[in-house]
Amino acid sequence: MTHSIKTSQQPITSIISSSQSHVAAVADAAGQIALTYVTNDTLLGTTQVELDADIDSLTIGPDGEILLASTPGQTALTSFDIGHPEASLKGYFGKVWYEAHDEPKYIWQSSAATEESEIKLSLMxxxxxxxxxxxxxxxxxxxxxxxxxxxxxxxxxxxxxxxxxxxxxxxxxxxxxxxxxxxxxxxxxxxxxxLMTVLLSLLVVPCMLVLSGHLWGLLPGQLLIRLQSWRLALMFVTLPVSALVAYGLSGPVESWLFSSDLVGWLGSEDGSSFGGWMLLLVPACALIASFLLSGPLSVWIRTYASRSKPRAFAVFSIVRYFAVAAAVLLIASAIAAALSGAGMDLxxxxxxxxxxxxxxxxxxxxxxxxxxxxxxxxxxxxxxxxxxxxxxxxxxxxxxxxxxxxxxxxxxxxxxxxxxxxxxxxxxxxxxxxxxxxxxxxxxxxxxxxxxxxxxxxxxxxxxxxxxxxxxxxxxxxxxxxxxxxxxxxxxxxxxxxxxxxxxxxxx
The missing domain is CATH 1.10.3720.10 (MetI-like)
Incomplete structure (x- = not known):
């Protein structure tokens, strides 16, 4: 770990650090003493000491506020008000290289077990x-x-x-x-x-609602009119049915993608990354398919609908729904297999x-x-x-x-x-x-x-x-x-x- 301490252009004659406050004092040949908070490299202040010779010894108090400068025949006592050295833009919003860490990091640790430990107050x-x-x-x-x-x-x-x-x-x-x-x-x-049931429900519930809407179109016209007032109740019936479908699929899907243990797979580096990519890619591909069906392909679908009978279009919509679902799964599986084969893991x-x-x-x-x-x-x-x-x-x-x-x-x-x-x-x-x-x-x-x-x-x-x-x-x-x-x-x-x-x- 290295730190940069700002000093003048004169040669350094003495350097010392406090035992508790992570403050370092540096004296140069011109008699100037600079105080730096080394954790975030903040210059706390400078002072000029008038001595007959170069400062060859510095003594600093545990809190870094009292400083004793010495030459072979003279000593000078000075003090600093270091205030709150941890409070700086870099300390709050930048990466700081703390002790016992291998690289600069954003860390919030407002308390410590010992007085010697430094608090870390990054707001990031x-x-x-x-x-x-x-x-x-x-x-x-x-x-x-x-x-x-x-x-x-x-x-x-x-x-x-x-x-x-x-x-x-x-x-x-x-x-x-x-x-x-x-x-x-x-x-x-x-x-x-x-967990697997919940994650599947996030995908299965909207898919079942869409499928229910397509199945609704298969009902005879007179029956549709009679059931208009029951649409909300029927929609709520779809929700527990969707949850049961997700629960039934959770076991086979978890066994296929995560060796029957999703939580264990998340906490280890063993097993294929294929399942993780499927969790990400299936919803993404489904959103892309929805965008294509409601955007570029919507003109063709509306033209077909205007030329078809309601029941025929409902059958077409159901066939299209399952075809798109199969395509989404195939495309997501192919991409996931490729990324997993390349050694990429989420x-x-x-x-x-x-x-x-x-x-x-x-x-x-x-x-x-x-x-x-x-x-x-x-x-x-x-x-x-x-x-x-x-x-x-x-x-x-x-x-x-x-x-x-x-x-x-x-x-x-x-x-x-x-x-x-x-x-x-x-x-x-x-x-x-x-x-x-x-x-x-x-x-x-x-x-x-x-x-x-x-x-x-x-x-x-x-x-x-x-x-x-x-x-x-x-x-x-x-x-x-x-x-x-x-x-x-x-x-x-x-x-x-x-x-x-x-x-x-x-x-x-």
Whole structure:
């Protein structure tokens, strides 16, 4: 380990370091003494000592604030106010090479077992943890909340909507500390025991809902009209069926990809990396296929639909669905086999050792907190779109789905975006859920199966115990300021985007 100490251009005559505070003093031939905090190479100050000869000996106090300079016939005593040497831009936001580490790192370690150990106050692990918690929570909450709002606003009967919306809004009244403890004490053990089932459910549930929609088109027209009021109930029936399908597939899939032990595979370097690549590539290929079907290929599909009878098109849609599913699996398997054969492994980066309190658990719990907020604001934004626009679109021959996606959603985009950003602010500042379910380990890894520590959790747990006026105490206030700035930047950008969406919607 090497450190750079800033001095003048004169030759160095003496150098010494303190025993506790990691401060080094350097004297040169001109009688100037420079004090440096060697951990982050910060120059704390300089002083000029008037002696008749070059300084050949330095003595420094344990805390680095008292310094004795000596020559063969003279001595001089001087003092420094080193303040808070750990507090610097590099110390907070840059990599620092600490003792007993083989390279510079971002580390948050606000306490130590011995007085000789130095505290490590990099804010980057806390900022990273905040972003990680927000990312996984938004990935789970935004699609569910937005599509739920679209469904209840545009496709559900007013009577059913008036029953569903208050129930969803009541979810926001649940205390976050209760959700956090339920996640940590009840959900976490079951999540570890049925991890493969949960991961498969994230893919199987939307696929089963899409398949159910295609099967719905096979029903006779008169029966479809009679069952319109039962669509929501039938959709809820699909959810437990999907969960049972995922549970039934979990055993064979885990045996095929992970030698019947996904948690063990994550914590070892043995076994093929094929399974890890499949976890990543199957959803990615499915998203690409969905984009192609709704984008470049949608014109051909609409042309075929206009020339076909409803039942024939429903059969075509089902055949297309299974063909695309088979193609997604084949393409993902081929790419995964190639990457695995090349020796590439996601373990150690995106996947790693499984911890019971992890980002996936926080995503579910924190997403549950955010969904009611996003749903309520999104539903109100959709309801605010004038009915005349819907009537005009339907009168021109558009289907209800086309009217929703091409008229209603673009008109309400500013409100939908505001809903997402308010949910983002809620997720960024959440404390109790991440405090209970995230593990409070300040790691900087994208691994979805390990824990992290957020800015808000650090404030909640460490501020009551921090010594008033200490570097740690002051750093926590800086962490609060960083959290405020992050939220302010996100809200400012959101407002600019919202204004742009509103201008575009006003042209409709």
């Amino acid at each position: 692990p806390l900022v990273f943890g905040t972003m990680k918690a927000t990312l996984y929570a938004m990935l789970i909450s935004v699609p569910l909340a937005i599509f739920a709002a679209i469904y209840t606003s545009e496709f559900l009967s007013p009577k059913a909507r008036n029953r569903v919306k208050p129930v969803v809004e009541m979810m926001a009244s649940l205390p976050s500390v209760v959700l956090g403890y339920v996640a940590a004490l009840v959900v976490a053990p079951h999540l570890e025991a049925h 373990r150690g980066s995106l996947f790693d050792t499984y911890q019971d309190k992890n980002a996936l658990l926080v995503g579910f719990a924190l997403g549950f907190c955010v969904i009611p907020i996003i749903y309520t604001i999104a539903d109100d934004a959709l309801q605010a779109v004038p009915r005349q626009l819907r009537s005009a679109s339907l009168g021109c021959g558009a289907t209800p789905w086309q009217t929703t996606m091409r008229v209603v959603v673009p008109s309400a985009m500013s409100g939908l975006f505001s809903a997402v950003m308010i949910g983002l602010g809620r997720a960024v500042g959440e404390t109790m859920v991440v405090l209970c379910a995230a593990g409070n380990t300040p790691l900087m890894e994208w691994n979805i199966f390990n824990g992290f520590k957020t800015l808000s959790a650090a404030l909640a747990t460490e501020l009551p115990e921090a010594a008033k006026g200490s570097t740690h105490f002051r750093t926590l206030f800086l962490a609060a300021l960083v959290l405020f700035v992050l939220t302010l930047i996100a809200n400012t950008l959101a407002e600019l985007v919202r204004i742009r969406f509103r201008k575009r919607a006003s042209q409709l």
